[in-house]
Amino acid sequence: GAVVSQHPSWVICKSGTSVKIECRSLDFQATTMFWYRQFPKQSLMLMATSNEGSKATYEQGVEKDKFLINHASLTLSTLTVTSAHPEDSSFYICSARTPGNTIYFGEGSWLTVV
Amino acid sequence: GESVGLHLPTLSVQEGDNSIINCAYSNSASDYFIWYKQESGKGPQFIIDIRSNMDKRQGQRVTVLLNKTVKHLSLQIAATQPGDSAVYFCAENTSGTYKYIFGTGTRLKVLA
Numbered sequence: 423g424a425v426v427s428q429h430p431s432w433v434i435c436k437s438g439t440s441v442k443i444e445c446r447s448l449d450f451q452a453t454t455m456f457w458y459r460q461f462p463k464q465s466l467m468l469m470a471t472s473n474e475g476s477k478a479t480y481e482q483g484v485e486k487d488k489f490l491i492n493h494a495s496l497t498l499s500t501l502t503v504t505s506a507h508p509e510d511s512s513f514y515i516c517s518a519r520t521p522g523n524t525i526y527f528g529e530g531s532w533l534t535v536v
Numbered sequence: 537g538e539s540v541g542l543h544l545p546t547l548s549v550q551e552g553d554n555s556i557i558n559c560a561y562s563n564s565a566s567d568y569f570i571w572y573k574q575e576s577g578k579g580p581q582f583i584i585d586i587r588s589n590m591d592k593r594q595g596q597r598v599t600v601l602l603n604k605t606v607k608h609l610s611l612q613i614a615a616t617q618p619g620d621s622a623v624y625f626c627a628e629n630t631s632g633t634y635k636y637i638f639g640t641g642t643r644l645k646v647l648a
Contacts, residue, residue, distance in 0.1 A: 428579075454634060465625060466580070466638045515579050519634050527572075527579040 425449050426518050428528035435506055435535055442502045443531045445516030451496035452518035457489075460513040460530075472499040506535040548645040555613040557642045559626035562607060566628035570636065571600060571611045573622045580625060583611070613644075621646045 458466040471479040478491035490502040515530040567588035572580035599612040627636040
């Protein structure tokens with residue numbers, strides 16, 4: 423079964439609203455989680471590294487104020503897309519690192535902004 | 537900047553044949569590589585990994601080859617099956633960062 427769970431699996435929101443995506447590690451504590459976005463027929467692009475109890479580290483070109491990341495506990499990281507626009511529509515995937523340094527990916531969350 | 541790229545965007549193979557998916561990487565500091573399989577609408581699944589101190593690693597029906605001289609990585613799938621149809625990504629990592637840079641992906645189509 424899945425060891426990293428994302429919720430929701432898919433979401434539709436109106437332009438200008440905010441939407442939150444959760445990433446949970448089910449069987450382990452993850453001090454580090456990663457958020458990726460993937461456009462159709464393209465590769466995964468790392469957006470940010472989420473560290474429990476500290477600020478996320480964003481990749482170059484990713485807007486911190488638009489993609490808010492919170493890693494409040496060792497099993498949960500959230501990505502909030504603020505003031506969403508149609509161009510934010512994408513497949514968002516998280517991954518989590520186990521204490522033994524294995525990386526597990528979530529099943530992804532489809533976001534459609536209308 | 538540094539990047540990982542793939543030579544073939546789509547690969548079609550007959551069921552039962554062997555598949556070879558290639559990947560070129562450019563960051564000479566990368567010392568850990570992973571092949572992932574991604575089915576439509578799902579997250580990546582780990583297939584096999586290899587460290588830079590190795591040039592070959594075998595798993596069940598899969599083999600990864602690493603050529604550091606030319607910075608080339610390949611994934612070989614033996615006796616390809618319909619269930620192998622997916623997009624395959626190589627990803628590279630540099631020790632201590634746990635950040636993975638993904639290649640552009642190759643779609644594998646298995647023909648019956």
